[in-house]
Amino acid sequence: MNDPRSIKATQAALMVSADDTEATFYEALQQGDLDRVMSVWAEEDEIACVHPGGPRAVGVVAIRASLEAVLSQGSLHVTLEQVRRLETATCAVHHVLEKIQAMTPEGLQQAYVMATNVYLRTAQGWRMVLHHASPGQPHDMPDVVELGATLH
Amino acid sequence: MNDPRSIKATQAALMVSADDTEATFYEALQQGDLDRVMSVWAEEDEIACVHPGGPRAVGVVAIRASLEAVLSQGSLHVTLEQVRRLETATCAVHHVLEKIQAMTPEGLQQAYVMATNVYLRTAQGWRMVLHHASPGQPHDMPDVVELGATLH
Numbered sequence: 001m002n003d004p005r006s007i008k009a010t011q012a013a014l015m016v017s018a019d020d021t022e023a024t025f026y027e028a029l030q031q032g033d034l035d036r037v038m039s040v041w042a043e044e045d046e047i048a049c050v051h052p053g054g055p056r057a058v059g060v061v062a063i064r065a066s067l068e069a070v071l072s073q074g075s076l077h078v079t080l081e082q083v084r085r086l087e088t089a090t091c092a093v094h095h096v097l098e099k100i101q102a103m104t105p106e107g108l109q110q111a112y113v114m115a116t117n118v119y120l121r122t123a124q125g126w127r128m129v130l131h132h133a134s135p136g137q138p139h140d141m142p143d144v145v146e147l148g149a150t151l152h
Numbered sequence: 153m154n155d156p157r158s159i160k161a162t163q164a165a166l167m168v169s170a171d172d173t174e175a176t177f178y179e180a181l182q183q184g185d186l187d188r189v190m191s192v193w194a195e196e197d198e199i200a201c202v203h204p205g206g207p208r209a210v211g212v213v214a215i216r217a218s219l220e221a222v223l224s225q226g227s228l229h230v231t232l233e234q235v236r237r238l239e240t241a242t243c244a245v246h247h248v249l250e251k252i253q254a255m256t257p258e259g260l261q262q263a264y265v266m267a268t269n270v271y272l273r274t275a276q277g278w279r280m281v282l283h284h285a286s287p288g289q290p291h292d293m294p295d296v297v298e299l300g301a302t303l304h
Contacts, residue, residue, distance in 0.1 A: 046238035048247050048268070048295075050286060056247060056266055056295045058236060066296070084210060086198035086281055091243035093270055093282055095200050095208060114208055116200070116284045118245055118270060129238055130245055132268045132284050134202060143200075143208045144218070 015125020018085075018092035022117055025128060026078050032071050038064055042120055042127035052113055052135040077101040081112075082143070092119040092126065097141060098133070111136035167277020170237075170244035174269055177280060178230050184223050190216055194272055194279035204265055204287040229253040233264075234295070244271040244278065249293060250285070263288035 015021060021040050028036035041047050041060060049063045050056045057066040070076070082097040098113040118130035167173055173192050180188035193199050193212060201215045202208045209218040222228070234249040250265040270282035 044238055046236050046245075046247070048236070048238075048245075050266060050268070053287070055293050058247070058295045058297045062296045084198050084200070086196055086200075088242065088272060090240065091272060093198075093200075095198070095210070114202060116202070116268065116270075116282060118282075120240060120243060130268060130270075132286070134284070134286055135205070141207050143210045144214045145210045 015127065018087065018094065018119040018126045021119055021126045021128060022080075022083075022094060022096075025117070025131075026080065029067075029071070029076055029078060034064070034068055034071060037067055037071075040128045042122055042129045043124070044129060047129050048132070049130075050132040052133050074102065081140075084143070090121045093117075094119070095143070097143075098136075100136065111138055112141050114141055167279065170239065170246065170271040170278045173271055173278045173280060174232075174235075174246060174248075177269070177283075178232065181219075181223070181228055181230060186216070186220055186223055189219055189223075192280045194274055194281045195276070196281060199281050200284070201282075202284040204285050226254065233292075236295070242273045245269075246271070247295070249295075250288075252288065263290055264293050266293055 025037060025040045038060070041063065045059055047060065047063060048056055048058045049066055051066060051070065054066070057063045077100070079099040080096050081099050084095040086093040094117045096115050096117060098115055099110065100113055101108060101110050113133050113136040115131060115133040117128060119126045120129050177189060177192045190212070193215065197211055199212065199215060200208055200210045201218055203218060203222065206218070209215045229252070231251040232248050233251050236247040238245040246269045248267050248269060250267055251262065252265055253260060253262050265285050265288040267283060267285040269280060271278045272281050
């Protein structure tokens with residue numbers, strides 16, 4: 001248990017595709033595992049994270065602090081209801097709809113959040129460079145894909 | 153004036169760098185020139201645009217409709233107060249703080265909007281694939297770059 005080799009193998013495995021990196025990010029958020037959440041980020045100065053309604057955190061120190069604050073409020077159950085992908089050989093832009101459920105004193109609360117996640121292929125595999133999340137709604141927020149969809 | 157050759161030359165020139173493409177995007181918004189706004193986008197199915205508080209528009213038809221709705225409300229004066237860049241040979245992620253001023257019946261209104269713009273290098277030059285803007289505040293929204301910055 002906690003064999004450093006198996007941890008290293010897991011971390012290497014998660015970087016094989018942007019989908020793997022994304023799955024690890026949300027799993028780790030759900031587990032409240034801050035070190036694992038941080039392991040998916042690229043080693044770049046200008047990585048950035050925007051939480052709904054919050055300022056933009058830039059760089060690993062500020063991002064870690066912002067995510068620690070989120071996790072300190074208790075466990076979050078995040079389900080990805082929709083993922084759209086724009087991918088090239090070196091860059092992946094994912095558009096996700098996050099369904100977030102949290103247990104509060106008032107009971108189970110639920111909200112939808114629209115987020116964009118960007119990943120770059122690095123020497124260490126696919127790493128997150130951006131998580132930008134927009135304030136949620138209590139109801140579903142379907143993407144507008146065709147003009148017709150807004151009229152019917 | 154309106155020489156098709158000079159228009160074509162301008163459009164080719166604007167794609168030389170992500171910064172050029174970004175400058176053209178905001179200039180065109182300010183000019184209310186929808187065709188020019190649309191000229192900066194990549195020819196990909198999964199390009200996406202999120203306006204503050206709005207749903208996500210995906211694809212050229214939905215994005216054009218959403219931007220047309222924005223421009224129909226009158227001219228917008230957008231100043232970029234801050235641009236951070238994470239760039240590779242083929243992908244550029246820009247974090248911008250937009251200062252938006254609009255003349256309304258109640259006088260000049262002002263708000264700050266946090267936006268992420270992503271550009272890819274394509275055969276047609278650098279093209280926008282994402283514009284994700286978060287709801288604004290009436291006041292400045294500085295980025296949190298270091299943990300210390302939030303404590304002092």
